[in-house]
Amino acid sequence: MIRFDEVTKLYSRNPRPALDAVTLEVLKGEFVFLVGASGSGKSSLLRLILKEERPTKGKIHVLGQDLGRISSRKVPYFRRNLGVVFQDFRLLPNKTVFDNVAFTLQVIGKSKGFIQEAVPDTLKMVGLGSKAQRFPHELSGGEQQRVAIARAVVNKPAVLLADEPTGNLDPTTSAGIMTLLERINAGGTTVVMATHDAGIVDQMQRRVIELIGGQVVRDERRGGYLTQTIPVQTFGLQSDASAQGVTR
Numbered sequence: 670m671i672r673f674d675e676v677t678k679l680y681s682r683n684p685r686p687a688l689d690a691v692t693l694e695v696l697k698g699e700f701v702f703l704v705g706a707s708g709s710g711k712s713s714l715l716r717l718i719l720k721e722e723r724p725t726k727g728k729i730h731v732l733g734q735d736l737g738r739i740s741s742r743k744v745p746y747f748r749r750n751l752g753v754v755f756q757d758f759r760l761l762p763n764k765t766v767f768d769n770v771a772f773t774l775q776v777i778g779k780s781k782g783f784i785q786e787a788v789p790d791t792l793k794m795v796g797l798g799s800k801a802q803r804f805p806h807e808l809s810g811g812e813q814q815r816v817a818i819a820r821a822v823v824n825k826p827a828v829l830l831a832d833e834p835t836g837n838l839d840p841t842t843s844a845g846i847m848t849l850l851e852r853i854n855a856g857g858t859t860v861v862m863a864t865h866d867a868g869i870v871d872q873m874q875r876r877v878i879e880l881i882g883g884q885v886v887r888d889e890r891r892g893g894y895l896t897q898t899i900p901v902q903t904f905g906l907q908s909d910a911s912a913q914g915v916t917r
C-alpha cells in the first residue's frame with residue numbers, strides 16, 4: 670500500500686531534515702500509529718504520502734504507484750484513493766452535514782443518484798444518520814470529527830490518513846472515534862494515524878512506528894506509545910536513544 674525507500678525531506682530554511690532516510694512499508698489492511706514528539710516528522714510523512722510535498726531524496730510508492738512519476742495533472746485522481754482526517758476537522762461551515770460529505774463526491778463528478786445513496790449510508794455508519802441537516806456549529810467536536818471521517822471515507826478510499834484526529838477531543842469522545850476508525854479498518858481500509866495520545870496507542874496495541882528527529886527509531890508489530898527499550902527519563906533524546914540500542 671505504502672512504501673518509503675530511504676526517504677529524506679528537507680524544507681528550505683530548515684537545516685535539519687524533517688525526515689531522514691526513512692524506509693518503511695505499510696501493507697493492505699494494516700492499522701498503523703505514527704508516534705513521536707512534536708516536530709519529529711509525523712505530519713511531513715503523511716504529507717509525502719498525499720504528494721502534498723516531494724521527497725528531497727528517496728522513493729515513495731503508494732498503491733503501487735511511484736509518486737515521483739505522477740504528473741501534477743494526475744495528482745487529484747491519485748488522491749481519490751486516499752481519505753484524510755485532521756485534528757481541526759476542516760468542515761465547510763456554511764454547508765450542512767449532508768452537503769459537507771456530498772461535496773467531495775460532487776467535485777469528482779459522481780452522479781446525483783450515487784450521492785443520494787452513499788451520503789446517508791456513510792452518515793449512518795458514523796452514527797450521524799439523524800443529523801444530516803445540521804450545520805457544523807450545531808454539532809459537538811466529536812460529531813464534527815465523525816462528519817470529517819464520513820467525508821474522508823464516503824468514496825471508499827483504500828487508505829485513510831489521520832493526523833491527530835482525537836487531538837481536540839476528550840477521552841470518551843476519542844474512544845468513540847477510535848472505535849469508528851477500527852470499524853473502518855476492519856472493513857479493509859488501511860489506516861495510518863499520527864497521534865500524541867498515549868492512552869489510545871497503549872490500549873489498541875497495533876503497529877507503532879516511532880520517529881525521533883525524522884528517523885524511524887521503532888517499528889513494532891503490536892506496541893504501546895513508549896518503547897520498552899528506552900528508560901522513560903532518556904526518552905526523546907536521540908543520542909541517548911541510539912546509545913540504548915533502540916530497535917530499528
Ligand SMILES: Nc1ncnc2c1ncn2[C@@H]1O[C@H](COP(=O)(O)OP(=O)(O)OP(=O)(O)O)[C@@H](O)[C@H]1O
Pocket residue numbers: 680681682683686687705706707708709710711712713714
Ligand atoms: N513547510 C515547512 N517549512 C519548513 N519546515 C517545516 C515545514 N513543515 C514542517 N517543518 C519542520 O519539519 C520538522 C517536522 O515537522 P512535522 O510537522 O512533520 O512534525 P510532527 O511530528 O508532525 O509535529 P507535531 O506533532 O507538532 O504535529 C519540524 O522541525 C518542522 O519545524
